[in-house]
Amino acid sequence: MKETNGDQKGLNMYGSSAHNIYAQNNVGIESPAKLIEMLYEGVLRFNAQAKKAINDKNIEKKIYWTNRSIAIVVELVSVLDKSQGEVSDYLNGLYNYQIQLLTTASLRGDTTKLDEVSTVFKALLEAWRETT
Template sequence: MVNSPYQIYQQSSVQTANGGKLIIMLYEGAIRFTKLGIDAVHNRKYDAANTNFLKAQAIINELIASLNFNYPISNDLVKIYEYMLHCLIQANVKKNATIAEEVVAHLMDLLGTWKQVSNGTAGNHQAAVDSI
């Protein structure tokens, strides 16, 4: 199958990214798909809402799988991720954009934190990022 230059670039970006960058990419994807699901709910395109909410859930499951439980923060993150999964399921079942908007807010907050950690501006947490 022939890939477009953009697809080749995306694949290369993922394959060469460090742990922190991969986490950031996952957050950005989850935010994008959740927002697409919200827009689809508003436009009453429920099949598209379902598809996008499921994609966001899959990404959050990847975030859970990426946790390193040698760090105590992982126990807190898994609870947050599980809560977001619950909210996405409820938003999808009820076709309720408000519930999904809460997930976007949490993802945006966590993305900001990961960007700080990844850039080394959040203290000595760089070792935790590098171990992912």
């Protein structure tokens, strides 16, 4: 997918704010674009761990890993640049829905909800890599 003006807005939307947050925490990041990629990958990794914990009937780890995924998605919401219009509005709604799914997955031990979130984040990661 070629980068469009909207894709560039998406990069700018995340870029400086997310990078500043990590810079304040002394985490070395190559670029704001790389940071978003790492966050998407983190959700996928933590969801896989949460799914394993659910299958192993390990409640403590299930809660731990779903909470880690939720924390990343909350961070993604917090760095959205609301001035970017439709792109940020869409992502805000999408991310908030993913938080709902992750919460349900944790409360009910529902791996299908985790799979749904992972499918969305795999698509987001793929699209993100194509635009940066």
